[in-house]
Amino acid sequence: MPTPAAPRRRLPVVLGLVLLLVLAGVGVGLTRPGPVAGWLGDDAGPARNSAGATPEPDPADVLAGPDPNAPLPSADGVRAALDPLVGVADLGDRVNVSVADVTSGHTLFAKGADDGTVPASVTKLVTAVTVLAARGPAYRIPTRAVAGAQPGEVVIVGAGDPTVAVDKKGYYPGAARLDDLAAQVRTALGGVAPTRVIVDGSIYSGPVYGPGWDDDIPTGGSGGAVTALTADGARRDPGVGQGAAERFAEPDLAAGRSFARLLGVPTDAVKRGTAPAAAAGGAAPAPGSELGVVQSPPLIRLVDIMISESDNLLAEALARQVALARNQPASFDGAAAAMDAQVAELGLPADEITLSDGSGLSRRNRISPSLLTDLVRLAASPDHPELAGVFGGLPVGGWSGTLGDRYRNAPGTGAGAGTVRAKTGTLTGVHAIAGLVTTADGRLLTFAVLTDKVPGGKETAQPALDRIAAALANCGCS
Template sequence: MRRPRSFALALTAALLAAVPTADLATTAAAQEDPLARDLGAILADPGFRGADVGLVVRRADTGEPVFGSGGARRGQPASNGKLLSSAAVLDVLGPDHRFSTTVSASGALRGGVLAGDLHLRGTGDPTVLAADYDALAAKVAGSGVRLVLGRLVGDDTWFDSVRLGTGWAWDDEPYYYNAQISALTVSPDTDYDAGTVVVRIAPGAAGAPATVTTEPPTDYVTIDSTAVTGPAGSASSVSVERRRGTNVISVRGSVPAGGAAESEWSTVEEPTGLVTSLFRDALSRHGVRVLGGTSTGATPAGARPLGEHLSMPLSRLLVPFMKLSNNMHAEILVKSAGRAAFGEGSWDAGLRAVSAKLGGLGVDAAALSLRDGSGLSRMNQVSPDQVASLLLAARGRPWFPVWYDSLPVAGASDRMVGGTLRNRMRGTPAEGNAHAKTGSLTGVSALSGYVTTAAGTPLVFSMISNNTLTSARRLEDAVVVRLAGDRDGQAPPPTTATARTEGPVDVECSWVKAC
């Protein structure tokens, strides 16, 4: 039976009303625009079957929408959350912000004897190395102190005592991308992996125990090793894992005889304790003996400064932070923003400071949920529309050039240029062109940033995928390569070969040091 025309019109209207306006525009555009057609085809890939995927593309110069599908739907952003936190923190702290670490004395100093305590105070600097604490110890010795009758007091009160973020997985705690946050911390390397030590496993003779050391050298952690040296040419099977709630690091497996030493990174329990242990050792090397024990507490107002270490400015820290997607940098900066804005170095205060700045960055803070600064929390909720709006608004901020330069660059092999995109989109129009932030958790992938088309049109894009069963990187790269190669809508659809993706696919590239 033929339906009345009025019924068909009503049914069509009802169906259209059920489709989001942005997606309607995309559907209509796809009928005429090859770019929209090709992007739609990528989103329809079987790899996204059952997943929740949002993609937004806008002109960077005008803000004009180019493509939108599911852009208003919120999802877990993974490390794309660092785009929001870093931009807001730059507004709060400024690109010239530096962290200070100081040592001071309480009590009288006579004849090289300090009748009081030494106080080591941190403000969250993630770039302090063991060598920097050694230099501070030398300043103590240079001030004439030879004997401290009191204690060595670690002052980490610039931040609160909450070490781990809301919604972080407990079974990630041993691994360096999930380190504890303290205002008094130390990094073992110039990636500035604060709150960790490097565990090195060197082979001996075949069949002999492997030699295990730490960087920096310390007895703050205990190595429990059964690692052995395997035959020359055998495969390495080393595993390193800190026992939860302790500083006992278990080392298992084997390394091949004649091979290079293996390096693994491990978090520590209570980074403040690691710092005071290293500083006490450094004082001893410089001839300063501390008779009292080691404790924690606030530095007295009248304490006399003996030395200070200043970090690089935030504008420089942005490079290892964003290129390598360093989670701990994000959280330290969030707590620092809380301290600057509200006098409280906590996640709560820091996220309030971030939210207060997001409105000026084109983002409605009431329409998202941020529980940390790094994206580790499974409780974060952000939409591609919001990220794209941030990318547009950031272009008008005075700090934009350093922020833009801190983003990973597709296919750039230099680790501090390409970052987490250095093995992606090589040999495509996106290589050296796309500047974007990656993000991955199990079942979550994101890629958002800037790219210029072959026709010279600057674009911003944000793609967030949740509930995926396989890696979304191949399809993310296909989107960006298609955008980069676009000539006013005219370009061949991307292929697997064109949008080549290399490196590990189940975690953030920066979370695998060999990546």
């Protein structure tokens, strides 16, 4: 058998059982191994579930588990399997690919692997890893209410949790709720009736729409204005799913008005402002003193949702958490700079990534396929258990998330059903996929395929991408 290519860079990844446990438990399983249960806290509740949907089964029922004794494919064998697929016209003339063995790190296939390519929503893998590294899986984002400068004035202070719900009918399961916050405020105020609500989203700065976003993003249902106070992902109707939701143009004021109604304050008495500094003394609540606080689910759950639903507004919120953790401005520019810095600090090749946002909506983003396969291997490392949450939300071919309808009917893709677990990305002319695949022999590989000059639509491009991953799944490739 030909000697496999040398590892691109050596990472401390000898994982077999470690990654198997991650895949079986971190995502949607009912039990979570090792430190994960502690990250979720005692009140974590059942596995995440979209509103009104049937709870997902344990992925161990559908995922092919890796065999630690499986043979390593040869680079020549993988090349023979993939060469006919990466050059097809449906993917255009810029198809950049990286395939590596997860355990050893050996590069098995590389075509433009180090070239920065528009990644679309595959960017969310970087967002997930950097926020887990910067904040930790157990971190929760607070939404606070404090006393305003004038009697009866209540300031609601957003810190970047877009999942907060107005009430029990919220979109995100387990979310913090404004009706709980309002109840705390009423208790803190005693018999004093609030008269005005001030919305403080000053922790964020800069534009609310990202650089390089297509013109239809604000109104197309998959994105919207990024503000520090947002309820239900800015949805006008929390019952509408990702990708089709009409969003508020000013999510901070919309959330503030919902909070005002819960307090019995007229909605015309809601305006933007900033919370006063806390002051001491006085029988009434001092300006700036806390009247209540609610907390988001832990970041490991938010990362699950972001990846499984490809939630763009949640991605931008998590990118800003990286900025805040690294003392950068919570803006598009600040978040991009902080994520780049976090990538470098993790020992990944920062010269192969340039970001403008955290969701992948920006066409200015560039990521190399080999950085993505390195990132997957790093997240699986036993030296970085805090990064394992990136795997939980990865869609499974033919079964869940953005891969639920793929690897089913298109010729040449069936081998990927239940064996491919990956994040997808799609913009007009851009199609990408990156994640994990188990070969026919049981070897676990990581792969990334990025294309950004696709001539046709997703009807032809996505099956062409899926045939590449399916070929790996079907591959002994000795």
